Amino acid sequence: MPRLILKCPYLRGGTVKASAHLSNLVNYIAARNGVEKLTEKNRNLPSTVKQANLIEQIIKEFPGTKNLFEYEDYIKNKTIENASEFISIALEQNLDKIGQRKNYVDYIANRPRVEKMGTHGLFTGGDDAIVLSRVADEVANHTGNVWTPIISLRREDAIRTGYDRAEVWHNMLSYFAPEIAESMKIPIQNFSWYAAFHNESHHPHIHMICYSVNPADGYLTKKGIERIKSGLVKNIFKNEMQIKYEEQSQRRDQLKAESRETMLKLISEMKSGAIHNPKIEELFLSLSERLKVTNGKRIYGYLQPNVKAIVDEIIDELSKEEAVVKAYELWYEMREEVLHSYMDELPDRLPLSKQKEFKSIKNMIVAEADKIAKGEPTFEEVEIAGPEDIDSFTEMESSELIEGSETTQFELPDNEIADDTDAECHDVYVKWTDEYKKAREYLFGTEEAPQDFEKALEIFLVEAENGNVLAMHDLGRMYADGLGVESDNGKANGYYTEALSGFQQVEAQKVWKYTEYRIGKMFAQGLGTEQDYETAAQWFELSAEKKYKYAQYSLGGLYYRGQGVEQNFQTAFSLYLRSAEQSFPYADYEVAKMYRDGVGTEKDADKSNNHFKKAFRGFEALEKNSHDDKLHYRLGWMLQNGIGTHKDISRANEYFEKSAKMGNLFAGYSLAKLILAEENPNQEELKGAIQYLQKAADNENEICKPIRALAQYVLGKIYLEGKHVPKDINKAIVYLTQSAEQENEWAAYQLGKLYLLGKDVPKETEKAVAYLTKATEQGNQFAQYILGRLYLLGKDVPKDKELAIKWLTMSAEQGNEYAKFFLDNMDKFREPSVALGISRLMYHVGRMFENSVTIDKSSVGLKIDSKLLRKLKAKKVAQGHKQDEYGQGMKL
Template identity: 30%
Template sequence: MIVKSPYLKCGGSNSVSGYLRYIGTRERVELLPGNRPPTRKQEQLITKLVKDFPNSQELDEYSDYATKHTKANASTFITRALEENWAAVQQSEGYMKYIATRPRAERLGDHGLFGDEDGVDLATTMDELDRYTGNVWTHILSLKREDAARLGYDNAKAWMNLLRANRNDIAAAMNIPPNHFRWYAAYHDEGKHPHVHMMAWSTVPDEAYLTREGIRKIKSTLANQIFRQEMLHTYEQKSYSRDELVWEARRAIHRLIQEMARSIYTYPEAEELMQTLSAQLETVKGKKSYGYLPKPVKKTVNEVVDRLEELPVVRECYNQWCALQSEVDSYYHDKTREKKKLSQEKEFRQIKNAVIQEAERIRLGEITFEDADLTGHDEPEQGWGESYACWELRQIIRDESLSLADRDDAVEELERLAERGDAYAQYLMGQLYRDGHLLIPDSQKAKDWFTQASGHGLPEAQYALGKILLSNDPEVREPDEGIRWLKEAAAQGNSWAAYRLGKEYLGGEVVSKDATRATAWLTQSAEAGNQYAQYMLGKLYLTGQGVTHDQTQAMVWFGRSAAQGNQYAQLFLERQNEIRPPSVMLAATRLLYHMSRIFENHSLPQSGAGLHIDRKRRQQLREKRIALGHKPNDHEEEQSQGMTMKGW
């Protein structure tokens, strides 16, 4: 769809009523069959038009004429060139004489004008414009012939209904209150480019103004309506041939996002740039955001993004995104979307700030925990001392092949068992209310059941209670109590509780930062076989944080963790002879994770209709699910496998 929005000045000797009469009464261009050549008069007029108005050579109609010299193409170009340059044309006696003497085709009534109401009085409207002193915009809305025919916009009625339905949106784009908005339009069934001329103005002179953004909004609003059905096909991934590209691209992007999120990369070039950037940030005062950085620092940020784009998974994902975006953009623009370098694509400006944040982490020496995939693995399915009755009910509840009614009955029976004092049944009830698989999520009830089970000395319940009390859910958050229950669980040998305590003392958010205590808790967990604690101890010994620097001891702990499948520990084993800090060696991997989230947020919506939740609200809901114990990717289209960096 093409939208052009020039304007004409009124007042004094300038009158636009002639333009109104012209668009309302001009002939329908004859669709001439065959390849009859243009007349000599047409050729002479085209030569003059191109000389007087060089920009007219940019019109699609001129391209059609230049490609194929026919009488029909000549007539179409002449008409559009005159319309595009009306302000100058009406001052030329020669051009006006040509317009006045053109033959006219049959019309319904005296003219083809329409507006908010039926029965437009041409004389009255022309008189109104003759007395008007403000600017009048002359929008030209054009479709390709094949699109107009396919979508049903090859007649005046369809355009009239469209413009009437969206007149308030057009008024808003022109900064005109709806009650001040005046407009009239006429449909011209032009050769290859049927179009509508729409004159629009405000009843209050000098009130209206139209920016490029306003023109974009008008175009977007109308294109969304015109192409709505085809856009729905794209978003809903129908099996039509033109939508197959969209479907394949979306699947590819999703696959690549998952791969990006769980990939562990060694990329020395990017690591060196990140070290350079972290050093540059030492000299930056104030807000460390891309827009506020000096040019040399911005240059380094861009270089990091350019290096990351060279990674196959990033390059392929970005290529797929560009293809998908081009498919959608084709509904709005005739020009092919220009593919830019990733660092120059405005849609992905967040990547630059992610790079800055990671460089700042390196500069500050912040500790990171590569453990997001442990969610759901830190609570065993079965504990010591579970009664047979509880075990039997748990099997029914977890069996998704059974009917929902049978599983609901098992939950009710489990609750009765919990009320009779069965500690493990109480623990399971807490999980069910926290996770919401068969019960409506209720963090308060989850806390109550975990508390009862913890009172019986069940370490699994004490750990779960500690987690929920440390969550960001305001209904149940009690940090001091959370730490107390974690210590109770750790004292009974729960390695996950000891690991979480180590993290809390390293982070210093709910307890005072204490590297010595953190190391003690991590050591307790690591000696109990916890691979995440073993990995973290390896990092602490490697950096000398909380313990004496000891690379040999670091490699011992990395080895024990890697033996259990920890890929990050394996990375440090393979690069043990390098002298870069751990945060630098993990920089590319961490940035890939951040990029995967950004690509996910910028992929197209799955549906063009229905409930829409904006990105920030979706993130808030996701964080609450995680706080309640859900896996980060619950209810997503696909589950990722292996170790990821979600939750960093």
């Protein structure tokens, strides 16, 4: 496991004088150059008596030095070399106690084996030269505390990670300084730091000096030290920690499986009476009796001490059950595996009743006992599982977003069009004229020419007036998406109608694969005509027969979805593959998906990965020559999800922004989600996110139906929760209703819950059941579960056991374990039962063990929110960095 040692001593305000009984240690440091000279002959000899006595004194004066790497080496092999290494670093790490501030600065900057960055080894953020004497005086005369962190690595770890050079430490600490400042409770604008790298043969290490320009600032707690050390581990060992977290993820999955199996087994045994714990039953009954006469909230924190004691005792009894013992042991093993990377000494293990991460068990016990006290046979979860956060249905929506983008218009580069001089018919023509190409450069923007919708519109209008069908189509797109003009569906449809007629006239004059393809696209999208997949398929077929890769791809999509043709995955795969073989990345992407899922072909993970990578490279190559919003969206989506490339949220964000500026609703929606997922988005970003969602929610284009429903759902949730905007239940109901009408099952599910609970809106059981039924019929397992429970208990609806079993079974088949629990315990839902209460509690405990082990996602790569990034940039500039220095590659 990657490991480093961090010590954070500090020099108190004022002059620190050496204690008399440590004078011989001071002398050792003063004579550092001449002490225990090492040669090849004596370095491996046994340590001397003088060294042994000095080590004994050091350990006595400074017990913490036993945790050093060097002490571990010395204990394993007591040689002159190892003794010398330990004495040196042990004294260095305690200079705050045995030396003076001015001497300390000079020592770490000039001591033997310091890696110099100029005339000495001291460095800080930025490139300005450091005047050593000035820094020494500054530190010596500072009236506040000065922290002197020491970061030590094993030599093999330093070499492997590249941290055996001062320059690498300089870059990392420049980046990491804001987190050190925050951990020391020092405002970033007041934080000063210096460091020097000592390239020791066994364990290279860094000495730092940290303080605030305001002497009143700053204090460092044990938690702060742990935070600094954890951050250093994540930065220095980021690649290895990613592997470790992947291993932890596998261990977590194993724990989930084992925990679920043992917990459900225990519940089954309790049902059958194989396990009988009279002590727990007695305690449950005692607690329920106490709750009958308890006023106020039935929450653990509000209970009297004697009642809390009963709850704790129940947990202690539950902790004795074999299943819980095993699950808790596994949980602790995984937790300590990561803690060990940045904690020298692991904290003592706590009993389950004292473990904060499982404190909700206490409220579960109180809730179950309260049901018994009130005679309630119901089973109400603390939270009904479901997509309660904006990102929880990514897998569902990603397919729809990508599918939606496939039906948008692909614009072709000039070299794809052959014989365009003949592509004209009297008053209309299809030509990539110089003026048309210039207009497209203004429309999309290039490295040389910034985006300018006004100029693009002006040239397109002239080109369209001259009869260029391509310009007519692009004018339709500009009015449809509101690019530089007010969105106007009437004008957009007018231009689209002219464009379709123009393509057809040119095609009638001369058969051409390009016009056949474009006509097919317009029928597929319903642009300038009624949407007609059958007619679109016929045009695509004509073009595909001429081996036109764009038509092959589009026709493959129709066969894949069964639109206008009989669904046939094998035919779709064949068409996609033929298109991919002509270096069309969109086709590569679809081939990759079909290899991955085994649709239309045999599953082949290697071929799938190769085609995903080929698709990503192809999209990047296309993007260099064509700043198309569809390309930007695709690249952003693949980077966001790590498809065909490494996941990179920062680059994904950039591509989504470019695409969204071109009116791409899919990109705008994705960008809004990234902003809303930030820890601390600013108001300007939030305003932009809402606008992107609003634009998608209001778009009436049939192509955008999937994104419209999703945007309406997200807006509904935002106004319902009031997290990023003032809570507005009326707006929430409007958006959720609109989304449900677009067949969004999650919106229907959400509305059903709202009307059933009757908290934010008046309770309307009939309306609730109608929405839940709508979601249920679309396969929503959570709606199925709620309806099944309602019909089983006869609460709010007439009792119907047969219907209850139907819905609960459908939900359980999709993996809903609450539904499975109801089916397994159906006969017990008659009267209050202590045994049932304990069964429910054990089930809850099992669920908690499944969900309590989480991966620290922020540690996989360097990831900081926008607020911290702005803070970091401000500090870097203040320290002398250039505006963009060391900022590239940081992930937002």
